[in-house]
Amino acid sequence: MKIKIALAFIFFVCFISGNWLQCKSLTMNQESKTREELEAYLKTAKIGPDKKPVGGRTDSYIVRLDDGKIKRRGFFKLTDRPRPTAPADSYKYGIAAYELDKLLDLNRVPPIVMREIEGKKGSLMIFLEGALQEKERRIKKIESPDPKVFENALEEIKVFENLCYNRSLCGERDLGDILIMPKEDWKVWIVDFSEAFAPRAELIPDCPISRCSKKLYQNLMNLGDDEVMAKLKLYLNDKEIQALLERKKAIIDRIKQLIQEKGEEAVLFL
Numbered sequence: 001m002k003i004k005i006a007l008a009f010i011f012f013v014c015f016i017s018g019n020w021l022q023c024k025s026l027t028m029n030q031e032s033k034t035r036e037e038l039e040a041y042l043k044t045a046k047i048g049p050d051k052k053p054v055g056g057r058t059d060s061y062i063v064r065l066d067d068g069k070i071k072r073r074g075f076f077k078l079t080d081r082p083r084p085t086a087p088a089d090s091y092k093y094g095i096a097a098y099e100l101d102k103l104l105d106l107n108r109v110p111p112i113v114m115r116e117i118e119g120k121k122g123s124l125m126i127f128l129e130g131a132l133q134e135k136e137r138r139i140k141k142i143e144s145p146d147p148k149v150f151e152n153a154l155e156e157i158k159v160f161e162n163l164c165y166n167r168s169l170c171g172e173r174d175l176g177d178i179l180i181m182p183k184e185d186w187k188v189w190i191v192d193f194s195e196a197f198a199p200r201a202e203l204i205p206d207c208p209i210s211r212c213s214k215k216l217y218q219n220l221m222n223l224g225d226d227e228v229m230a231k232l233k234l235y236l237n238d239k240e241i242q243a244l245l246e247r248k249k250a251i252i253d254r255i256k257q258l259i260q261e262k263g264e265e266a267v268l269f270l
Helices: 035-044 091-103 134-140 147-164 214-222 225-232 238-262
Strands: 013-017 020-023 046-053 060-066 071-077 112-117 120-127 178-181 187-190
Touching: 035 112, 035 120, 091 112, 091 120, 091 147, 091 225, 134 178, 147 178, 147 187, 147 214, 147 238, 214 238, 225 238
Parallel strands: none
Antiparallel strands: 013 020, 046 060, 060 071, 071 120, 112 120, 178 187
16 A cells, blocks of 8 residues: 655655654745755755654655755655566656656656665655645545636646556545645645556556646657656666657547547647
């Protein structure tokens, strides 16, 4: 069972209760950081000696981060069981998802970098303050102030999940990994790709694509295979990359088909 982690673009954890993580830190308005700056922070911030293990099947910890200016906490994952090991579970898949998110300029996956702690390599991420899980939102029937924008965000994530062959939103199996920031214009993030990138060329059967943003569609068409290979070869094997490229083509073909059937305005949104 995947660990339900509230990852963040700019925040840190303040307390833990069971497997539920919440955070308390600065708000986005107080510190407007670019992805590159946040990556640099994750790569260089001093890591405190006290680590808190996170329950679950993976080897993961909460760590303290301090760059001399800002103190945070991060999520450090060590588990590295890449394919062909079964079941596959690797911190490298999370980094691959983030790199792919950057290639597409999607901005739905929070920053994550490779980091070494006490001689062990893993992935390091920051946490999100006040994140609302999509699972919790549905249970409590909390509605977005702008339902159309929110639904569009979920449609983008559905396309990205098909591309990565991940199952957080698709099939509604792990909605705890879809995180919403109610105080930040309902920004939607997706986290935890530790089992993603299965070497399957087909799209996820129970995750049909029906709509997509114009930007994501255009970026998918412009994304070259060589560029994908160059960025992801450190994290994915040849079969995983080849399947990813075939899914990319399948997604583009599916969207083209939808446009022919329904018209561009019904399929593509801003």
